Amino acid sequence: MLKIVGYPDRYSVAPGEEIAFKISLEEGETFEARLVRVVNGDCNPAGPGLKFPHIPTEIDGIHAGKPQRIDAGSYMVATDMPAVAGRTFSFLGFVWPTLPKRGEQVIAAQWDPATQAGFQIGIGDEGRLSLTVGDGAGGTETVRVDHPMLERQWYQIAVTFDPASGEVTLDQRPLIPYAVIRDHGQYRGRIRLAVPAPPVAFLLAGRPEADGTVGHHFDGKIDGPILLSGIRTHADHDGLIAGTAPPDVETARIAHWDFSCEIESITAIDVGPSGRHGRLMQMPARGMKGHNWTGEEHAWPKKPEHYGAVHFHHDDVYDAGWETSVSLTIPADLKSGAYALHASAGDSDETATRETYIPFFVRPPRDKAKRGKRPSVLVLAPTMSYLSYCNHAEHITARGAERQMGRLLTFGHTDLYMYDHPELGGSHYDTHADGSGVCYSSRLRPNLNFSPRYHSWLGGPGSALYQYNADTHLFDWLEHKGVDYDLITDEDLHEEGYDLLADYRIVITGTHPEYHSTAMWDGMKAWIDRGGRLMYMGGNGWYWRIGFHQTEPGVIEVRRAEDGIRTWAAEPGEYYQSFNGEFGGLWRRIGRAPNVMAGVGFIAQGFDISTFYRRAPDADNPRAAFIFKDVPDEIIGDFGLVGGGAAGIELDCISANLGGPPNMLRLASSDGHSGMMMLVNEEFGVVPPNLGGDQNERVHADLAFGETPSGGALFATSSIAWCGSLSHNDYDNNVSRITWNVLERFLDETPFV
């Protein structure tokens, strides 16, 4: 179990800038910190071993620490509100509950947790609409309708309360009635308590708790919530939504939040007369189909009035909000590259890990004038792929992962901690507790699998590395070879685009650069088209489109639309990204297959073992002679730390008619795959009976090279496992030699054509 965890306030920092680390201690009150460069995060005794050279800085030493917690769960808060229960009021809206039996959940509340005064509208007792009031003296009273709601059905709800008489009406009306099912719930009666009206914030989808957190979250969608003075009905709600309500109803609105407005923001717009806008906390999902979605339009920007719902989850997390434990100003002369804060709080043993490495990257100075002469080589750290996989927990939440891996699922201390702490929030591969997909992922929280020393259940047998820690094999090789390079992150590329790449001759990717925003994609393509030389060192790159939030830092969105390897699927009509209105999903479905960028594209995945490449006829093409200098071998990469070979985990190949350049050379193709290395589903329409690599000739990786018309070139390893073979035999092997030959020629400014 982990006894110390943390996260940085940014993944990329420039010399002279400050980076802050937020750390939580499970034990003790202090921790020791130091800065290290991350060269190799793999402790496999069969490899070169851990390499974390210490960089002395002002933070070396002991720092105070404490436990810090995450208050998960999304909600809306409006602070500029009158004391609603001071006079007769009505609450009208639509709800679509997704976990109606999960216990007491609050849909709307104006509640003072200190005195237990105010009111809460919610569902409870198997999902029945309820009103709870508190008298501020310890007394509470709850009334409910007579029938529970069904899961994932729309209900129009109307709650009225007259505090003077205590009269209450509740009505939950299903929009679609079903025979035999009794889910139209009603209540009419009287509350005995005298209910004070505290002038506190008004919340949707949660209530303030006495300990300062927000709890009792509602799981599901809320659409068209309106607070009005007086006794109002469903008909009034219909009229207000349609814009046909009479003036007295219009003016009776205390607040009318229309979630179809400013969908790309975290603001809940009050379209009523008072403009009491709310703020959406912890990133509930927007751009969600409302009660009135018909299917006539699938793009929310074109018909926002059909997308008036917000989907709240009790396990949404945007910002853990931890206090800074230690911060560091990056020295002006610190070399660009991969670093980590090493924080330790005692000795580790087999029951507990008491140290953590919190990774980040140092980029070149932001001001070009201060950069001086830079190296020709740039490493692009795929931090948005690290973020998409943040706290990837399919081994915990999904059954069937052992079958998929073809071996037992391994749990280290990190995985055990992840199991015990669902409040960390999931990855883009996980689902919320209510089964809906996690479409937002934020870096403002611990990212447990973005860490040196993390050995993943998903990584190939042997070192079992995947994503960040697998990329440390590349960092290690670059260090061993003495390659001088700069490093930037995906987020840097998103923000600065082509201009940030322009001065570099070579870009080297990580092992799995899967997630790209439009700005990232455009920047990279512009650089390639202007003569850049791309060394694509992995597999399944440029696969999913992501969107960055336009005002909130550090959070990205993916919509699992249409096709591709998906652990969950976006609902029909919810394929457009809420952050920017773009059509989400596979880049291939947007007309930009990975082949357009890298000359190869995703073809197969399998996690049991990795295999080797067999030399192909194009290896003898004079255009490729430089790549095979001192490599006469027929078999390439039949060794390695990730699955035992250079070809494994996820594979790409050259494919016709996907927009890739037709001049790509197929230098070598992988062979010997098991039946667990399977064709990916965007590659077939009818499910073939021969999905596995033991029976399907299309299941292979192509080691590929091609020149670009502007004098640049593309080199693709097409396998996530490639970098795991670089260090074999003290870095003297044909995978290392091929990679070096390519790098050496790419450094030569002589144009390829």
Place this chain on the structure above:
Amino acid sequence: MVYKIDPEIDRHYIEEFRQKPIGAHSPGLQRLLNTMRHDPSGKQVVLVCKRPFEEWVLGLMPVDRREPIAIEDGPVFTDIEEAEWEVFRRRWRLLTGESINRPLRD
């Protein structure tokens, strides 16, 4: 109809698995493993690492995440394939009633 393990048909795959627990398997062994690796109870056997690259024990992940993972004190494995073999033997016994009293490999 989903395949049901038949000890008479599937027994000879035991030796194939014993020789190579992780890696490419024959279609018959793969079918056997795909069947064995499905637990209709919703529980999940996992491998808990005590010392990276040195020691592992088995654990059982419950259906409800609010319940703790039950971690065994032993046997302690020093080789992941030994753990695969132990889980295979347990599942075979559960599904067929037969014990396999052989070590991993020879």
